[in-house]
Amino acid sequence: MVAFFLPLAGLGALVYLVTPISAQVPTVSLLIDSSTRLSAAEALNLNLRSVLSQVSSRKGATFHFGSTYSTPSSAEAAWTSNIFSTFFSAVVAENDCKWYATEPTRGTFTLSACEAVSSLAGAHGATFRGHNTFWHQQLPSWLPGTVTATDLVQNVIPTHVAGVIKGLGTNVSSWDVMNELITDSATTAMNSYQCVQNADRWPTVTADGGSTALETNLQFVYAAFKTALTNAPTTATLVYNDYSTGGSDAKDNCVFKLLADINANASIPYNRLGVGYQSHVGAQAGYFVPKAQLEATFAQLNSLGAKALITEMDMWIQANDTVDQRYQAAIWGDYLDACLYASNCFEFTNWDNRDDTSWITPGNGHGVAMATLFDSNGNPKTVTYELIARLQRYASGVSEMCATALGSSSCTVPST
Numbered sequence: 406m407v408a409f410f411l412p413l414a415g416l417g418a419l420v421y422l423v424t425p426i427s428a429q430v431p432t433v434s435l436l437i438d439s440s441t442r443l444s445a446a447e448a449l450n451l452n453l454r455s456v457l458s459q460v461s462s463r464k465g466a467t468f469h470f471g472s473t474y475s476t477p478s479s480a481e482a483a484w485t486s487n488i489f490s491t492f493f494s495a496v497v498a499e500n501d502c503k504w505y506a507t508e509p510t511r512g513t514f515t516l517s518a519c520e521a522v523s524s525l526a527g528a529h530g531a532t533f534r535g536h537n538t539f540w541h542q543q544l545p546s547w548l549p550g551t552v553t554a555t556d557l558v559q560n561v562i563p564t565h566v567a568g569v570i571k572g573l574g575t576n577v578s579s580w581d582v583m584n585e586l587i588t589d590s591a592t593t594a595m596n597s598y599q600c601v602q603n604a605d606r607w608p609t610v611t612a613d614g615g616s617t618a619l620e621t622n623l624q625f626v627y628a629a630f631k632t633a634l635t636n637a638p639t640t641a642t643l644v645y646n647d648y649s650t651g652g653s654d655a656k657d658n659c660v661f662k663l664l665a666d667i668n669a670n671a672s673i674p675y676n677r678l679g680v681g682y683q684s685h686v687g688a689q690a691g692y693f694v695p696k697a698q699l700e701a702t703f704a705q706l707n708s709l710g711a712k713a714l715i716t717e718m719d720m721w722i723q724a725n726d727t728v729d730q731r732y733q734a735a736i737w738g739d740y741l742d743a744c745l746y747a748s749n750c751f752e753f754t755n756w757d758n759r760d761d762t763s764w765i766t767p768g769n770g771h772g773v774a775m776a777t778l779f780d781s782n783g784n785p786k787t788v789t790y791e792l793i794a795r796l797q798r799y800a801s802g803v804s805e806m807c808a809t810a811l812g813s814s815s816c817t818v819p820s821t
């Protein structure tokens with residue numbers, strides 16, 4: 406069960422790049438070096454909600470700082486409930502809103518597990534985001550099946566997207582309408598259909614990795630977004646979500662081309678659209694997007710009127726030592742600042758709450774993992790304290806600071 410339900414997003418090309426020897430990690434300067442660091446007990450009992458509401462005031466709209474929920478073990482139930490009452494202000498279902506869970510038989514919707522996560526959010530005073538209405542993985546057993554290209558565009562996708570989005574109602578900040586369509590081998594010459602087709606995933610082929618063509622244009626994408634626009638509350642952002650994005654490379658170029666076609670051909674106004682940057686990254690140069698590039702990408706979206714969201718942030722480290730843990734805190738802090746200081750970024754979602762339940766495990770090019778905000782005992786880490794300090798700093802109204810992941814020779818954090 407565990408292996409199947411893992412979100413296989415984010416590995417991309419990185420899975421093949423196993424690093425036998427730790428690459429050099431820079432010495433970084435952090436905000437927690439100059440501000441009072443909380444004890445673990447204080448951090449766990451800190452009610453970040455008041456800080457987050459000050460962050461929202463400064464941003465001029467609710468800032469959703471969230472994480473995934475999947476039913477915890479009984480030993481971790483109380484811890485999980487506490488973390489969604491005090492630390493995170495937003496919840497996304499890790500699996501329970503995916504297609505296999507919500508429409509296990511064609512035309513028969515079972516939304517109870519997805520609705521339970523939405524209710525849990527409400528019961529904890531947190532907001533809920535929807536993930537997702539279309540992905541080539543974690544499908545019900547009747548898909549891909551023998552569904553034809555036309556049936557998919559005219560019936561299957563509209564029925565599914567409408568059923569899930571209408572069923573979950575108005576308490577939703579955003580929906581990942583489509584997830585992971587674009588190839589990892591993008592070139593800037595590709596048009597948006599080629600960006601999708603070259604991924605060799607269903608439904609441009611009859612099954613992932615197959616060679617028989619199915620959808621030969623992007624009508625299936627437009628059908629999903631049109632249905633989402635019709636059925637989602639007007640306050641919900643309609644998101645295209647993907648991994649290995651946020652820099653200014655060919656895959657990112659594909660994202661912008663796809664967004665332009667969704668806007669033009671499905672008539673979705675840019676002010677309803679968002680791009681979800683999953684951000685499954687690593688604390689090693691080349692395995693994360695530097696802050697300046699993230700900010701340029703978010704600004705490009707803002708010039709269109711579209712939103713940027715960080716949707717699945719986690720970060721493996723190469724070794725279990727102080728220098729790597731500090732590097733993780735610097736990079737994660739840069740991602741948070743990039744979102745906080747962007748005028749079109751209101752959602753920052755971390756993926757998995759604790760190292761013992763993370764889908765990122767040691768090895769496989771993921772170093773020692775340790776990729777979430779809380780360790781395997783549920784205690785906050787260097788990165789956790791740093792994020793608290795960044796949120797408090799933003800809430801206090803001061804201007805943006807330098808990019809800490811560049812190392813202390815280029816960025817020394819101002820003392821507070």
Ligand SMILES: *[C@@H]1O[C@H](CO)[C@@H](O)[C@H](O)[C@H]1NC(C)=O
Pocket residue numbers: 527528530574575576
């Ligand atoms: C939406 O959330 C608010 C606040 O948590 C709650 O009062 C309301 O009942 C919810 N509405 C629905 C339709 O679930």
Ligand SMILES: *[C@@H]1O[C@H](CO)[C@@H](O)[C@H](O)[C@H]1NC(C)=O
Pocket residue numbers: 622623624665666669670
């Ligand atoms: C989508 O719109 C673009 C212009 O943004 C146009 O060039 C393209 O032909 C359209 N494609 C489809 C399938 O409608």
Ligand SMILES: *[C@@H]1O[C@H](CO)[C@@H](O)[C@H](O)[C@H]1NC(C)=O
Pocket residue numbers: 725775
């Ligand atoms: C990391 O190192 C610390 C200190 O040596 C140790 O207590 C902890 O168990 C280690 N964590 C992991 C996941 O190896």
